[in-house]
Amino acid sequence: MAFCDENDDDATTLFFCPNRARSGRSRAPPGMLTLTDVGRRFPGATPGGTEALRDANLLLSAGDFVALLGPSGCGKSTLLRLIAGLDRPDSGQLTWDAGQPPAPGEIGYVFQDATLLPWATTADNVFLPLRLRGESRAQAQPAIAAVLARVGLTGFENARPQQLSGGMRMRVSIARALVTQPRLLLMDEPFAALDEFTRHRLQTDLLALWQGLGCTVVFVTHSIYEAAFLARRVVLMTPRPGRIAREMLSPLQAGANNDADKRLHPDYARFVADIAHAMEAALQ
Amino acid sequence: MSARFAPIVFGSLALLGWEAGLRAFDVPAYVVPSPVAVLASFVADPVGLLVSLASTLAIAFVALTVAALLGAAMAVAMASSRWAQAAIQPWAVALQVTPLPAIAPLIIIWVGDPFAALVVCATIVAFFPLFANTATGLASPPAALQDLFHLYGAGRWQTLRLLRLPAALPYFLSGLRISGGLALVGAVVAELVAGSGGFASGLAYRILEASYRLDMPRMFAALVLLAVAGVAIDHGLAACGRFVLRRWGQS
Ligand SMILES: Nc1ncnc2c1ncn2[C@@H]1O[C@H](COP(=O)(O)OP(=O)(O)O)[C@@H](O)[C@H]1O
Ligand SMILES: [Mg+2]
Numbered sequence: 001m002a003f004c005d006e007n008d009d010d011a012t013t014l015f016f017c018p019n020r021a022r023s024g025r026s027r028a029p030p031g032m033l034t035l036t037d038v039g040r041r042f043p044g045a046t047p048g049g050t051e052a053l054r055d056a057n058l059l060l061s062a063g064d065f066v067a068l069l070g071p072s073g074c075g076k077s078t079l080l081r082l083i084a085g086l087d088r089p090d091s092g093q094l095t096w097d098a099g100q101p102p103a104p105g106e107i108g109y110v111f112q113d114a115t116l117l118p119w120a121t122t123a124d125n126v127f128l129p130l131r132l133r134g135e136s137r138a139q140a141q142p143a144i145a146a147v148l149a150r151v152g153l154t155g156f157e158n159a160r161p162q163q164l165s166g167g168m169r170m171r172v173s174i175a176r177a178l179v180t181q182p183r184l185l186l187m188d189e190p191f192a193a194l195d196e197f198t199r200h201r202l203q204t205d206l207l208a209l210w211q212g213l214g215c216t217v218v219f220v221t222h223s224i225y226e227a228a229f230l231a232r233r234v235v236l237m238t239p240r241p242g243r244i245a246r247e248m249l250s251p252l253q254a255g256a257n258n259d260a261d262k263r264l265h266p267d268y269a270r271f272v273a274d275i276a277h278a279m280e281a282a283l284q
Numbered sequence: 285m286s287a288r289f290a291p292i293v294f295g296s297l298a299l300l301g302w303e304a305g306l307r308a309f310d311v312p313a314y315v316v317p318s319p320v321a322v323l324a325s326f327v328a329d330p331v332g333l334l335v336s337l338a339s340t341l342a343i344a345f346v347a348l349t350v351a352a353l354l355g356a357a358m359a360v361a362m363a364s365s366r367w368a369q370a371a372i373q374p375w376a377v378a379l380q381v382t383p384l385p386a387i388a389p390l391i392i393i394w395v396g397d398p399f400a401a402l403v404v405c406a407t408i409v410a411f412f413p414l415f416a417n418t419a420t421g422l423a424s425p426p427a428a429l430q431d432l433f434h435l436y437g438a439g440r441w442q443t444l445r446l447l448r449l450p451a452a453l454p455y456f457l458s459g460l461r462i463s464g465g466l467a468l469v470g471a472v473v474a475e476l477v478a479g480s481g482g483f484a485s486g487l488a489y490r491i492l493e494a495s496y497r498l499d500m501p502r503m504f505a506a507l508v509l510l511a512v513a514g515v516a517i518d519h520g521l522a523a524c525g526r527f528v529l530r531r532w533g534q535s
């Protein structure tokens with residue numbers, strides 16, 4: 001397979017070969033989803049349309065935190081929508097290890113904007129996914145209270161979106177995605193529109209949430225710093241046509257220094273530099 | 285000074301200027317009546333005009349209600365099926381661009397009952413803003429929210445009830461405000477076309493009657509009453525819209 005390049009011996013890079021053990025772990029983690037030669041082309045102004053994605057190969061393991069990193073227009077959102085089942089590939093396939101695509105509620109999705117119902121309270125917005133599968137408000141109440149506590153929104157149950165700050169709206173959006181206890185959390189540049197202080201807080205809190213919940217996260221971003229800070233595995237993408245250039249494993253310890261210290265750690269700085277160099281090479 | 289009183293101040297100044305101008309140039313009352321003469325004409329027989337106003341308002345109110353129900357229902361039908369959209373849209377536009385005076389005589393002939401005929405005419409005028417606004421509102425939720433509903437396996441009905449209808453509410457209410465004025469205009473235009481052959485009790489009939497008799501003050505009194513009613517309808521519907529939106533947390 002194209003992404004299985006045995007000659008690459010860069011220590012921070014690991015191309016996913018099912019038969020090769022992952023460094024630092026004795027047993028391969030359970031798989032979740034395999035993308036094989038996935039392509040997507042949109043009909044558009046140019047003859048032949050826009051090739052948003054070409055030959056994407058990706059293995060998603062349970063419990064992983066993967067960042068899809070690349071400049072705007074390289075097909076990150078397209079890839080995420082394909083994984084979510086919101087769109088279908090024109091070529092290639094997605095193979096779920098469970099044998100069938102996830103049921104509604106097994107995938108949580110967070111958009112760049114909080115995309116809340118403007119007329120609904122925090123609690124009602126978080127209730128929505130449960131409501132859509134037929135639960136009553138009383139049934140759902142414990143789950144809503146628990147997930148709001150997790151994202152630090154206890155006390156804001158009855159606030160409406162326009163009464164909340166951008167960061168708090170994003171927390172509501174994350175709570176809504178988590179309320180069904182998804183196995184897979186997909187996030188499309190969720191913090192891109194927030195100020196830096198809020199973004200750092202949310203990044204730190206997201207890592208704590210991920211460690212507490214143990215779900216798989218695929219996080220789309222165009223920020224090298226954000227990808228290096230959050231992800232266990234960074235997938236580099238390049239535009240025109242959108243393709244996966246390479247993958248890099250984080251040298252940072254999962255679970256350690258999930259705060260400002262981590263941003264000053266030499267390993268973090270080195271990882272950022274490595275990604276930047278790799279991205280530069282890939283974009284040429 | 286608060287902008288709230290600006291219309292009153294402006295109106296009073298205009299009335300003063302009007303009265304002064306007429307006196308200065310000695311304009312005869314059968315050409316332009318003075319504000320005082322108009323007021324006097326109204327005070328002389330207020331009941332006749334007010335009863336006529338009530339009759340016209342009844343037509344406008346029934347027409348607005350029918351237009352609201354019909355407009356919302358057809359917008360929902362259009363939102364739930366592409367076929368319905370293709371089937372309804374061009375006819376709705378055709379209805380909108382046809383001038384009411386051109387079709388009113390036909391409607392009055394076809395619909396035997398004069399009250400019903402006038403309601404049909406006013407409904408035709410009031411229908412389009414309600415229909416078009418509601419349709420726009422139903423399609424207004426951002427793509428990401430529609431994706432979210434899709435992701436959680438929401439059906440058509442759930443998406444309509446929990447996303448599209450609440451999103452359409454403010455659009456519907458602003459359509460209602462536009463159509464409120466149009467329903468009144470439609471009622472009066474239909475009454476004018478029907479003339480004395482129609483339902484001879486509306487405000488338009490008073491206007492026609494006064495113009496035949498060259499009773500300018502009476503004619504102006506009827507026109508002023510009509511304008512006041514229009515402003516009242518607009519304000520009432522605006523307040524009603526604000527109340528509904530606040531109740532539904534959409535203010
Ligand atoms: N629905 C669509 N229709 C047409 N072109 C699209 C559509 N979605 C994405 N594209 C195009 O595909 C390319 C990749 O888009 P996208 O996946 O949104 O990139 P990214 O999220 O990395 O910025 C872009 O050139 C974009 O214009
Ligand atoms: Mg994108």
